[in-house]
Amino acid sequence: MTSPATLRIEADVDRLKDVRQFVREIAPTLGADEVAVRDLVQAVDEWVTNVVVHGYRGAGGPIEIELLRAGDEIVARVRDAAPAFDPATAPAFDPDLPLDQRPAGRMGIHLIRELCDRFEHRVPAGGGNETAIVRSTTRIPSRTGGNG
Amino acid sequence: MNTTIDRVSPEAAVLALDGELDASNFRELIATGTGLYADGVRRLVLELSDLAYMSSSGIVALHSLALIFRGQQPPDPEAGWAAIHAVSADTAEGTRADQVRLVAPTAAVESVLERTGLGRILPVFGDRDAALAG
Numbered sequence: 361m362t363s364p365a366t367l368r369i370e371a372d373v374d375r376l377k378d379v380r381q382f383v384r385e386i387a388p389t390l391g392a393d394e395v396a397v398r399d400l401v402q403a404v405d406e407w408v409t410n411v412v413v414h415g416y417r418g419a420g421g422p423i424e425i426e427l428l429r430a431g432d433e434i435v436a437r438v439r440d441a442a443p444a445f446d447p448a449t450a451p452a453f454d455p456d457l458p459l460d461q462r463p464a465g466r467m468g469i470h471l472i473r474e475l476c477d478r479f480e481h482r483v484p485a486g487g488g489n490e491t492a493i494v495r496s497t498t499r500i501p502s503r504t505g506g507n508g
Numbered sequence: 509m510n511t512t513i514d515r516v517s518p519e520a521a522v523l524a525l526d527g528e529l530d531a532s533n534f535r536e537l538i539a540t541g542t543g544l545y546a547d548g549v550r551r552l553v554l555e556l557s558d559l560a561y562m563s564s565s566g567i568v569a570l571h572s573l574a575l576i577f578r579g580q581q582p583p584d585p586e587a588g589w590a591a592i593h594a595v596s597a598d599t600a601e602g603t604r605a606d607q608v609r610l611v612a613p614t615a616a617v618e619s620v621l622e623r624t625g626l627g628r629i630l631p632v633f634g635d636r637d638a639a640l641a642g
Binding site for chain 2: 462474
């Protein structure tokens with residue numbers, strides 16, 4: 361396991377470009393191939409967006425993003441101090457719904473599930489959230505959601 | 509993200525998107541499209557060949573524009589992120605939306621369109637002339 365690279369930001373949608381740049385720069389140095397980098401950039405962006413918009417509800421707060429390699433996987437760990445929210449409790453999104461019947465959101469967590477191998481959440485002792493987005497450095501994630 | 513508007517006729521416009529479309533700027537795209545619709549545009553072609561990245565916020569923008577250009581109320585991006593919109597099921601019309609057309613998405617953007625199903629709702633063309641003519 362490598363020591364992690366860390367980016368700390370204030371929760372703000374205007375910092376999302378910095379989050380993506382951080383993942384684009386660091387993930388290749390950890391051995392992620394081009395598709396893995398692309399998937400990780402999107403998955404981390406989607407989750408940090410979720411924290412900024414839903415977790416902190418636009419009010420701001422600290423977010424810490426760590427990237428490290430563990431075995432043949434990249435782990436992106438995101439910590440925040442927002443109210444606890446387990447993404448596993450989010451309702452499923454059906455990409456086959458017609459335009460009129462689609463919810464206006466919900467797609468971010470759906471995309472993360474599609475793009476990574478594991479998406480884990482825990483509430484640290486001090487509160488907030490710690491999620492881990494885990495993806496193979498090279499292998500395409502197996503689709504387990506049944507709708508991908 | 510930079511947006512270039514080419515008003516090719518009173519009824520049609522091409523919006524070329526350059527850069528990255530995410531939660532910081534998707535409302536600007538909705539506002540631009542809404543303004544064009546209010547000004548009489550009924551066919552909106554989105555040129556995506558220089559759009560390097562699109563998050564699910566961009567999908568919300570495309571979804572909203574597709575509804576606006578069909579003359580329907582768009583989902584509210586504020587309340588709508590978490591809300592489930594109860595909508596009437598007009599499945600015959602509900603599955604088609606060809607007033608908003610996409611041109612030449614990059615591989616990264618195409619992947620998002622595919623995974624969210626929007627690429628099966630909005631028609632995708634290889635170049636802008638085909639999108640304007642089709």
